[in-house]
Amino acid sequence: MTSRDPIVIAGGGVGGLSAALALAQIDRACLVLERAPAFREVGAGLQLAPNACRILRDWGVLELLDGAAVAPQMVRIRRGTDGADLARLSLENSEQRWGAPYLNVHRADLLSALLQQAQKSPLIEIRTDATLTGFIEDERGVAVTYRDNDDFRRAAGEALIGADGLRSVVRSRLLGDENDRPVYTGHTAWRTLLPADGLPEAMRRPASNLWLGDRAHLVHYPLRGGQVVNVVALVEDSWRGDGEAGDFWNNQGDRKFLLNRFRNWTREALDLIGAGDNWLRWPLFDRPPIDPWARGRTAVLGDAAHPMLPYLAQGAAQAIEDARALAGAVKARPKDAAGALAEYSSARKARAGRIQQASRDQGEIYHLSGFKAFARDLVMRASGPDRLLRRQNWIYSA
Numbered sequence: 001m002t003s004r005d006p007i008v009i010a011g012g013g014v015g016g017l018s019a020a021l022a023l024a025q026i027d028r029a030c031l032v033l034e035r036a037p038a039f040r041e042v043g044a045g046l047q048l049a050p051n052a053c054r055i056l057r058d059w060g061v062l063e064l065l066d067g068a069a070v071a072p073q074m075v076r077i078r079r080g081t082d083g084a085d086l087a088r089l090s091l092e093n094s095e096q097r098w099g100a101p102y103l104n105v106h107r108a109d110l111l112s113a114l115l116q117q118a119q120k121s122p123l124i125e126i127r128t129d130a131t132l133t134g135f136i137e138d139e140r141g142v143a144v145t146y147r148d149n150d151d152f153r154r155a156a157g158e159a160l161i162g163a164d165g166l167r168s169v170v171r172s173r174l175l176g177d178e179n180d181r182p183v184y185t186g187h188t189a190w191r192t193l194l195p196a197d198g199l200p201e202a203m204r205r206p207a208s209n210l211w212l213g214d215r216a217h218l219v220h221y222p223l224r225g226g227q228v229v230n231v232v233a234l235v236e237d238s239w240r241g242d243g244e245a246g247d248f249w250n251n252q253g254d255r256k257f258l259l260n261r262f263r264n265w266t267r268e269a270l271d272l273i274g275a276g277d278n279w280l281r282w283p284l285f286d287r288p289p290i291d292p293w294a295r296g297r298t299a300v301l302g303d304a305a306h307p308m309l310p311y312l313a314q315g316a317a318q319a320i321e322d323a324r325a326l327a328g329a330v331k332a333r334p335k336d337a338a339g340a341l342a343e344y345s346s347a348r349k350a351r352a353g354r355i356q357q358a359s360r361d362q363g364e365i366y367h368l369s370g371f372k373a374f375a376r377d378l379v380m381r382a383s384g385p386d387r388l389l390r391r392q393n394w395i396y397s398a
């Protein structure tokens with residue numbers, strides 16, 4: 001690569017800003033094109049596993065989350081129908097076990113920390129209200145076009161990284177396959193944030209809580225220094241809607257549906273669901289694996305390459321890992337854009353693909369019913385906390 005043109009990154013979310021930070025650390029200039037007019041507070045809570053926190057600490061981002069992130073003391077797994085404990089997994093020795101903390105954080109707070117760190121770098125330029133519309137490449141670089149309000153503009157880059165999410169323009173144009181579209185999984189996530197002051201003390205404790213039930217499960221944990229509690233109810237349903245809509249993740253939901261859907265669950269879980277009066281419905285979509293992730297001077301990253309279902313809480317973490325691997329490949333091949341992106345693809349596709357499939361499998365395990373659920377619960381109790389935690393080593397220790 002030459003130093004004349006920046007690396008263009010389509011998308012200013014967690015993946016895009018992570019890529020910019022990683023590349024700036026190896027003295028590579030970046031141009032981030034974010035289609036939103038401004039960085040808004042959207043989304044809800046997410047869990048940052050040690051494999052993500054380790055990288056964020058290296059970038060100087062983790063310290064910016066002090067006071068916003070909550071370090072859960074444990075993961076508590078319960079049965080939804082009666083509240084019985086299936087496992088209590090201590091996270092208090094996360095640093096010793098995996099070399100980094102386990103944190104719960106609001107997505108907006110993570111994005112704000114990434115943005116704050118990116119804005120410190122003279123190597124990173126961020127343009128908002130910039131929607132990628134097309135690109136072409138040759139042996140000298142990549143030319144991109146993007147829409148800025150009603151105007152169309154151009155930018156030149158050494159390479160193009162598509163960090164533009166599930167409905168990636170870069171991925172679609174890279175593959176040119178009309179059949180490569182997001183597919184509804186049959187699962188929908190319902191999300192709300194509750195003021196912690198109005199909840200029982202047990203709901204406000206620094207813990208990640210997981211309740212398992214028939215074709216549904218419930219997750220809740222405190223955020224923002226314990227001021228709010230993030231609640232996610234994931235259900236199998238027959239949602240039908242506009243999967244192409246830009247705000248498909250931001251549809252208002254009816255609390256009565258959830259209360260009816262969880263009517264056979266313990267009163268403690270129902271009271272938590274009933275406390276939320278602003279539920280957002282997020283239908284979960286998936287896409288098949290893409291191989292390779294790169295062609296010539298163009299590559300994809302994060303959800304554009306491997307959309308993650310939330311059942312292992314690895315969506316943000318895998319985008320962050322992608323960014324680190326991308327920078328490593330560019331550093332190793334500073335004058336060979338296509339070679340660097342091919343190396344990046346080769347380094348990441350197996351691990352990300354394995355975690356993508358494991359996330360799908362975990363969702364099925366969470367939603368078992370009848371005898372299969374009974375057997376799952378027996379295995380969890382018999383395994384013990386240490387063995388259950390060791391099963392995450394291959395993810396968290398990387």
